[in-house]
Amino acid sequence: MTALESASQIKAHFGDLISEPAEFRGEITIQLADAERIADVCAAAKKDLGFDFLVDISSLDNYGEDPRWTLVYHLRRLADSCELRIKTNVSEEKSELPTVISVWLTANWHEREIYDMMGIRFRGHPDLRRILMWEGYPYFPLRKDFPLAGKPSEVPDVAFTKPAPLEGGPFVTAPGGKDAIEREPRVRTPEN
Amino acid sequence: MPEVHDIQFKEPAAQAASAVEELQDMQGEKMVLNMGPSHPATHGVLRIVLELDGEIITKASPDVGYLHRGDEKIAENMTYTQFIPYTDRLDYLAPLANNVAYALAVEKLLGIEKNLPPRCQYIRVMCCELARISSHLLGLGAFGLDLGAVTVFLLTFTEREKIYNLAEALSGARFTTSYTRIGGVSRDTPPGWCAAVRKFLNEVVVNISEMETLLTRNKIWMDRTRDVGVISKADAIDYGLSGPNLRGSGMDYDLRKVQPYLCYRDLQFDVPVGSVGDCYDRYLVRMEEMRQSVRILHQCLDKIPGGFDNQTREPVNVADGKIVLPPKDKVMSGMEELIHQFMLVTQGMNVPPGEIYFGHENPKGELGFYINSRGGGTPYRMKIRSPSFVNLSILSHLLPGHMMSDITAILGSLDFVMGECDR
Numbered sequence: 001m002t003a004l005e006s007a008s009q010i011k012a013h014f015g016d017l018i019s020e021p022a023e024f025r026g027e028i029t030i031q032l033a034d035a036e037r038i039a040d041v042c043a044a045a046k047k048d049l050g051f052d053f054l055v056d057i058s059s060l061d062n063y064g065e066d067p068r069w070t071l072v073y074h075l076r077r078l079a080d081s082c083e084l085r086i087k088t089n090v091s092e093e094k095s096e097l098p099t100v101i102s103v104w105l106t107a108n109w110h111e112r113e114i115y116d117m118m119g120i121r122f123r124g125h126p127d128l129r130r131i132l133m134w135e136g137y138p139y140f141p142l143r144k145d146f147p148l149a150g151k152p153s154e155v156p157d158v159a160f161t162k163p164a165p166l167e168g169g170p171f172v173t174a175p176g177g178k179d180a181i182e183r184e185p186r187v188r189t190p191e192n
Numbered sequence: 193m194p195e196v197h198d199i200q201f202k203e204p205a206a207q208a209a210s211a212v213e214e215l216q217d218m219q220g221e222k223m224v225l226n227m228g229p230s231h232p233a234t235h236g237v238l239r240i241v242l243e244l245d246g247e248i249i250t251k252a253s254p255d256v257g258y259l260h261r262g263d264e265k266i267a268e269n270m271t272y273t274q275f276i277p278y279t280d281r282l283d284y285l286a287p288l289a290n291n292v293a294y295a296l297a298v299e300k301l302l303g304i305e306k307n308l309p310p311r312c313q314y315i316r317v318m319c320c321e322l323a324r325i326s327s328h329l330l331g332l333g334a335f336g337l338d339l340g341a342v343t344v345f346l347l348t349f350t351e352r353e354k355i356y357n358l359a360e361a362l363s364g365a366r367f368t369t370s371y372t373r374i375g376g377v378s379r380d381t382p383p384g385w386c387a388a389v390r391k392f393l394n395e396v397v398v399n400i401s402e403m404e405t406l407l408t409r410n411k412i413w414m415d416r417t418r419d420v421g422v423i424s425k426a427d428a429i430d431y432g433l434s435g436p437n438l439r440g441s442g443m444d445y446d447l448r449k450v451q452p453y454l455c456y457r458d459l460q461f462d463v464p465v466g467s468v469g470d471c472y473d474r475y476l477v478r479m480e481e482m483r484q485s486v487r488i489l490h491q492c493l494d495k496i497p498g499g500f501d502n503q504t505r506e507p508v509n510v511a512d513g514k515i516v517l518p519p520k521d522k523v524m525s526g527m528e529e530l531i532h533q534f535m536l537v538t539q540g541m542n543v544p545p546g547e548i549y550f551g552h553e554n555p556k557g558e559l560g561f562y563i564n565s566r567g568g569g570t571p572y573r574m575k576i577r578s579p580s581f582v583n584l585s586i587l588s589h590l591l592p593g594h595m596m597s598d599i600t601a602i603l604g605s606l607d608f609v610m611g612e613c614d615r
Contacts, residue, residue: 024546025300052429055551058562058575072562072575074549078429078443081450085549106432109585117264132257132614141265148269 003028003082006049013044032088035071035097039124041086042073042103051075051084054104059114063144068092069120073100090120099125117142222250227599229258235334235603236610240587244596252591254584259614267574271540272298272374275574280368282578283612285330286323286555287369288359292316293552295372296453297561301548302541304375304510305453311506312376313455314496318389319362319371320454320553321485321492325396326355327555328436328478328485328607335475335604336407339416344403351399354392361385374541375516376509386500390493393486400482407475417471421590421602424469431586434579435557436481437606440466440474447553459491471605478607515541540569549577556580556607576615580608 001009007021007030018041019031032041045051055074062068067089075084090097099122100107111122112131119140122128130137136156139146149163228239237258243251263282267275279294280287295316299305308316333348356366361382363371371378407413423433428441438445446463448456464480466473498506509516517536518529545567551560557579564573583606590602 025303025548027548029547054432055558056549056560056562056575056577058564058573060564060573072547072564074560074562074577078445081445083549085547104432105430105589106582106585109581113581130257132260134257141262146265148265 001049001080001082003084006045006051006077006082006084009049010041010045013048014041017041027083027085029085029087032086035088035090038071038073038086038088039098039100039102042075042100045075045084045086046103050077050079053078054100054106054110055083057100057107057110057114059118059120059142061118061142061144066091069095069118071097071114071120095119096121096123098123101125116140119143221245225596229255232338235608238584238603238608238610238613240591240599242591242596242599247596249591249594249596249599252588254587256581256584256610257614259610261615263615264574264576267571269570271569272543272571273536273540276372276374277368277370280370281611282576282615283327283554283556283559283580283609284367285609286327287367288319288363288371289323289327289552289554290559291369291372292320292454293550293554293559294561295374296552297548297550297563298374298543300550301543301546301563301565302374302515303544304512304515307510307512308376308454309507309510310455310497311380311502312508312510314492315377315381315508316372317454317456317459318489318492318496321488322355322358322389324485324555325482326352328482329355331555331604331607332403332407332475332478335601335607336413338600338604339413341407341410341413344406347399347403347406351396354395358385358388358392361388373509373516375512376507380502380508381500383501386493386496389489393489393493397483397486400479400486404479408479414472416598416601417475417605419468419470419472420594420598421471421605422469423586423590427586427589428469431589432582433557433586434582435554436474436477437557437583439464440477440605441469442466447551447558451551453552458495459488461485461488471601474605474607542569543567543571551577554579556609556612557583559612578612578615580610580613581615584608584613 004021007028010030011018017033017037022029032038053076055076058072060070060072062070069090069092071088071090073086075086099111109131111125112128114120115122115128116130116132117140129135133141134155138153139151150161152163153161155161222243222245225242225244226239227242229237239255239258241253241255242249263278266278276291276294279290282290296305329348329352333345336344359369360366362385363369363378423441425442428438428443442465444463444465449463461484464477466477498504513529513532518532522529523533543565545565547564549560549562551558558577559579560577562575562577563571566572591599594602
């Protein structure tokens with residue numbers, strides 16, 4: 001069964017909740033309208049269609065758009081190495097959706113990472129703690145409104161962090177952003 | 193923008209108090225032991241909080257993130273080409289393979305992966321397989337060292353030194369190679385390099401055999417690794433393990449076979465698969481993978497278009513001035529090349545909007561890049577699916593029930609790198 005046929009079967013099962021499969025570079029993506037049903041869709045994909053391997057869960061911050069968050073699930077069927085991507089949106093006010101740990105145990109750390117980096121919570125997760133940042137860190141660093149240089153924060157009883165000077169660091173080339181003179185204090189002439 | 197969080201973090205003092213309470217509840221029968229983040233057996237900065245009943249582990253909670261550098265955030269703020277050096281620092285034991293994985297992911301997004309010149313594909317496969325041998329050599333060397341087999345460590349490091357010399361001749365750097373470019377490689381193989389690879393292959397097989405005589409039928413080695421850290425096939429799949437750890441558990445799954453990229457389709461090799469899923473099986477799988485890599489490399493050297501020193505001047509980059517930097521002499525004389533050079537350096541290549549995931553069979557497992565582009569020269573979001581991160585997530589399930597001293601065997605056999613785990 002190809003990825004497209006699998007996607008059509010999921011659509012037949014869940015009806016209007018699932019968008020028409022989209023194809024880009026040979027990869028099939030379906031969009032789930034209601035994030036609350038993600039665990040059901042994933043469970044059905046695993047049980048009925050044999051998607052036994054969760055490759056990855058990613059998160060997107062559509063900053064300035066509504067809904068703000070997009071969750072991206074990469075499913076794989078090991079038997080024929082067929083892959084399927086399921087995307088679903090979550091609003092910023094809610095910032096919550098059900099966990100898929102009951103379907104694949106590997107979701108545990110992926111969901112913790114998304115909570116840590118983006119601040120999206122997974123309902124029913126048994127151990128939703130930060131994973132890469134330390135417990136008590138106040139920000140969600142992969143959000144688009146978090147600056148690349150970082151923000152000052154405390155590491156309890158150990159140390160503190162400061163924004164990075166970015167000297168010789170990443171050469172920021174975001175289109176439409178500030179130009180090099182605005183951005184880089186070292187090239188400013190004294191008059192400015 | 194309001195910050196959304198309703199999870200209350202405990203004060204450190206309150207945390208300590210509750211930990212003491214928990215300890216008293218155990219009535220002295222169990223103890224909590226902190227292992228790492230700086231411990232020789234954790235191969236980097238992995239911390240594991242263990243709960244012990246005598247010498248038996250009853251609970252283990254791994255704590256990662258000590259090497260977190262925010263690579264995904266950094267990637268959003270630079271052009272695709274500028275991120276290549278950061279990929280060296282993911283799995284820093286196999287930088288050449290990471291370079292190839294990243295370049296292939298961006299090329300998939302651009303839709304040019306089928307246009308790669310054959311010589312470039314062969315060079316890249318050779319890079320991947322050299323990186324695989326290098327990574328497995330270190331993994332097995334450190335694994336042996338942790339279990340007391342110091343000789344193996346010395347043997348593997350002697351061989352790794354030769355691979356570093358090859359990497360230096362190829363890219364100019366021993367460690368942080370940054371060898372690939374989007375649409376090709378930074379330079380063709382230098383004169384004599386292919387012959388040096390052939391010489392190395394003939395030497396390394398001798399040493400692999402010697403390592404095997406030291407370990408495979410060694411009573412101490414077998415006692416320490418057999419039936420220790422058994423991962424069932426179902427668990428391996430459920431926890432998303434990949435690479436040698438998945439194959440060690442009996443799952444015949446290798447991305448080079450099932451989703452062939454580059455020229456792997458034209459190359460003959462076997463995929464070793466374990467039967468029990470214990471540390472010994474994972475060791476055997478890695479040992480055999482090195483032999484298969486040698487086999488692949490020999491075929492590459494036989495088949496590489498243009499021959500050893502590229503007498504026929506085969507291209508190593510795609511012929512697209514909007515993706516690959518033009519030759520320097522043309523930049524100084526041609527208008528079109530000058531414009532291409534200028535645009536590529538200041539804005540990066542123009543990548544179409546869209547999203548792709550590309551999984552690469554790295555030495556440690558499946559290294560995947562999910563790239564979400566909204567057009568332009570920088571990714572909107574790049575997620576790195578790192579095999580070490582996923583492979584380590586099984587620890588809290590795997591360790592309980594084992595002896596304290598088995599941890600070194602289990603960690604060594606899982607063969608992870610924290611630079612990649614924490615990103």
